[in-house]
Amino acid sequence: MKISTKLILSFSLVSCLVFVVGYVSLSVAKNTQTQYTAVIEEHLPVIHMAKDVGFQGMRMLMTINELGFIHAESKSKELSQIYEEEVSELRERVIPPFLDTLQDYEIGMAKLFPDEIGYVENIKKSSAEILSISNELLELYNQGIAGNKLLSVRATLEEAKNKFLQAIDDATHHEHVELQKKQSLVAQTIESGFVKVNIASVVVFSLGMFFSLLISRLLSKPICALANAATEIGKGHLDTKVKINSSDEFGKLATAFNKMGSALSETTVSINYIENILASMGESLLVLDQGGKILKVNQASTALFGYSCDELIGKKFTELFAPDMNSANPCLGFKDRQTLCGCEANCITKDGREIPVHFSSALLFDTDKNVMGAAYLGRDISEHLQAKENLQRKNQELERSNQELDQFAYVVSHDLKAPLRAISNLAEWIEEDLEDKLEEDTQNNMKLLHARVKRMEALINGVLEYSRIGRSEQNVREVDVQKLLSEVIDSMPVPKDFKINISSTMPVVTACKVRMGQVFSNLVSNAIKYRRDQDGQVDINVSDEGDYYRFSVADNGPGIAPEYHDKVFIIFQTLNAKDKKESTGVGLTLVKKIIEDQGGQISVKSEEGQGAIFFFTWPKYIKEEDTQ
Amino acid sequence: MDNSISILLVEDDEVDAMNVKRAFKKANITNPLYVAENGLDALAMLRGEDREKISPTPKIILLDINMPKMNGIEFLHAIREDPEFKCISVVVLTTSNEERDKVAAYNLNVAGYILKPVEPQKFMEAVSVLEVYWNLIELP
Structure with missing residues (x-):
């Protein structure tokens, strides 16, 4: 799976969880609101209505009481007129609204709380009682009856009034209790909602953390692996490989990285490789800086000069030469020279031995083509010189011996010729002197003698000629x-x-x-x-x-x-x-x-x-x- | 050739000297022939040191090259430096076929350089040619 896909999926999941938390919070809020609305819309009007009923009831009772006072004082015409007005007021304007209110209350209760209709019935009963007593009282007023009868009716009214107020009180109290109950329910809902939201938040937070860790781990692990591998390659370990088997971008990156490493190790020589070569070299390698100070040496250098690596590094190159060499040392002053050259000079080892060394040197350049030093390859040429000398001596000996041989051949053949000639001459003369006295056999022998002399001369001439090739x-x-x-x-x-x-x-x-x-x-x-x-x-x-x-x-x-x-x-x-x-x-x-x-x-x-x-x-x- | 002209033979080998003598005899060369054994001997004879001086001074010298004490080339040097013997006609008669000797001899104004033939017959021919040559030329 691609990293982008993983990221998108992870964030989608977290978003979903946030959405869930939001949903839970909203639903809690909505629930609370519903309950609160219910409280507001149901109980408060009922309470108000009950209070209205109480208020209208009290108004009616007060009007009735007032009528009693007015009636007691209604000796005059004016007062009786007021009384009449008051009675009509009661009948037309006080009792109907009261009854209307009561009816509304009943309707409201029946509608909202049919179970609690009993409270309304109680109020209604006491109201009906009050109304009937009021009528009785008014009848008494009309008849002008006073005294105990009136008092007892009034006492009954008072009783009814108390009952009524009690009923109203009961109803409102009940409603208040209900309201409180509902309020505590709302509070409970809010509290439970809060808990739910908290739980959801904790869950979402945990999941979010989990995914964050997962993703960061998913991202950082391969990056760390790549970074480590890059560091290793930087150190020269070109065969370092990254082990990432995923099929995502990191997998591709790792494959590309490994390919790059392989390509590098194929085309570049690793530091180890070079170190091994330097260590296995028979020749001494000295790398100098611009000032002629030794920067790097190989094992052969320590063997050649007798110093340890540490002793050689930092030493001046000139210190390695025999003291009498330094004024006219062909190996120094490399900066003025061409890129590559060879020279021979006598070096001095740690134990004071003087050895002839052949150096091949090459200038080292930085990226701007400035001379930054030189590399010297040194070889002990004592044996070589000895062998050369021996060879030269042998060659000279050989040449001398060849010359001697040629000279010898020449001298021998030349000196052989003289007696040969004498023999030839003497034979001739003997022949001449004994001309007529020689027998045929002797003459024949003399001929043979001449022939052999001739052959010997030819041989000697041949040797002479042969020796002359090398001499002349x-x-x-x-x-x-x-x-x-x-x-x-x-x-x-x-x-x-x-x-x-x-x-x-x-x-x-x-x-x-x-x-x-x-x-x-x-x-x-x-x-x-x-x-x-x-x-x-x-x-x-x-x-x-x-x-x-x-x-x-x-x-x-x-x-x-x-x-x-x-x-x-x-x-x-x-x-x-x-x-x-x-x-x-x-x-x-x-x-x-x-x-x-x-x-x-x-x-x-x-x-x-x-x-x-x-x-x-x-x-x-x-x-x-x-x-x- | 004028019989008064004497000839000096500088030759260390007795047989070679006899050879010359015989050849001269055969060729009827009757001029006086003096024989010196080497360069020093010849110089002494020419100058009359420790012995009688050859008189008159030979006009012709037959000279061998390889000789003990003083060889032919050294002898040539000596007479060419001496005004009295400077213009003697010298014929080298030697076995040395060395280029070096030939060059040295001609540098010292020899009249000829003859390799001694091994066979007596050839030598006779050489001497005959020499006689013709001597008859032909004018000597100082």
Whole structure:
């Protein structure tokens, strides 16, 4: 049920109750009025009428008494005339109104109080008595009779008069008593009405209070629940839910509120969540105010600097650095800097240790984009620096060792050459000096000796060449591969019927021309050297692979069995006996070293008898260290 | 070539020195040939220190690079700084195929830089070419 409906119903109920109270009050008043009207309309006229009867009766009696006095003095003519007038007055003007009044009274009583007609009868009886005695008395006056007779009649009249007055008195007294009774009844009615109204008021008040409490409770309970939930959400407990199951506006409000809470918790990170993240961070977090004072730290900060949270908070950021750092500390003066930057500085821990720390800092802005402080993320980089140093040392060692190796290869091969040459020379001279004395066998041996000397020289030259790749400076520039290939092919003896097909899409690359030329020259000369028959051919192609070019040199020669694919790149390894094809086994090793030095890779795809394709990649961009 | 022109060979390897001598003989080069074992030895011979000075001063020097005590490049430096030997025509005859050595040698005004061939036949050819060259040019 809607709250408005509840309110309307409650107020309607209270209004109904007020109406009931009003009705009760009105009905009491009406009842009282009816009774009061009855008293006014019934008893008072009757009393008045009884009093009128009494009054008229008394007038009549007084007139009769007067007649007695007048008669006693009526010796003169004048007086007898007055007497006559008085008698007619009595007969015409006193008795009829009395009788009329009495009759009215009787009619009124008969009409209003038929039960009490007895009082009227009494009055009537005494009145009739008075009238008959009056007539008797008048008769006596007329006859002129006086004396005892008159006195006794008068005494009877007096008696009748008393009876009459008594009857009137009784009647009026009775009416008064009745009136009092009725009045007390009215009072009772008023009193009972008052009680009724009071009871009704109390009931209505109680009901009103009850409904007020009910409504206020109905309204305040969900409002309190909502207010509490809002406070909780304000504290960051975004998963707080309001439990209102009613279908009224509060129910709708609660549903909307819960939805809002869920939406908030989905889109906003709760304080707890952030606190947990901060606590679990490996890096030290320091939040500074504008003046460089520490406002907030996380657990990692206490571990890094050795201070407790309380000791850190309020400390100046500068106090954390080694004293010699402060004059030229790259981490200070954050206000002048860009939003985010990193720096390294030596910090001092509580126990006096000096540790190198890398800080990443970010400025914090208020809503008006003013700098309100900065957040620093610090990391102990002792190990990192140590590792870096170790790596650098190892690298230097490696470089030195590589250089030494190259130098060694060079020196060895160079120094090997001298005795080789001496052997060659001496053999030659011996041959020359003993020219005619040599037997055929010896001559043959001398030939073999020369051949081996030649092979050894080739080997030594190969090693020299190989060592030179690492030692010599590279002249890096733009190289038109198409042109380079023409030059390479022109410089080598290509048999007439050997075809060399070069793709027309050769790129221009940034490279050391000599090195690249060596690669092609070795691959192409290999293809020529190991051609199967007369119609040998080699195809040179290229494809763009994004960061590098992929060249391929494919021949239709005897091919290389897959198990030797790795072996062909190893120095001094040849697949044929050296006597069959004079080869040093240095060429492909040289090619591999050159390519790998440039950051490329070489591979071979071949089956025995199917020709061979050498693929190699050449980066488009020279590594930085190479151009240095 | 004028037979009065003497030639100084600076070579530490005895066989190499013999090689040159044999080649000269084969090529009928009869000019006086002096042999020094290293740069210092050669300088001493040129200047006549502790020994008899070569006279007349050789107009041609055949110079090896890799030698003990004083190598070919150091020797070249020394003679190019000496006004008396400044304009001697020097031909480097070496096994060193190093770019660095070649550049250093030509910077010191050598007349040629020849790599010693291993095979005697090739060396003979080189010496023959040298003779032609020497016959062709005018020496101071």
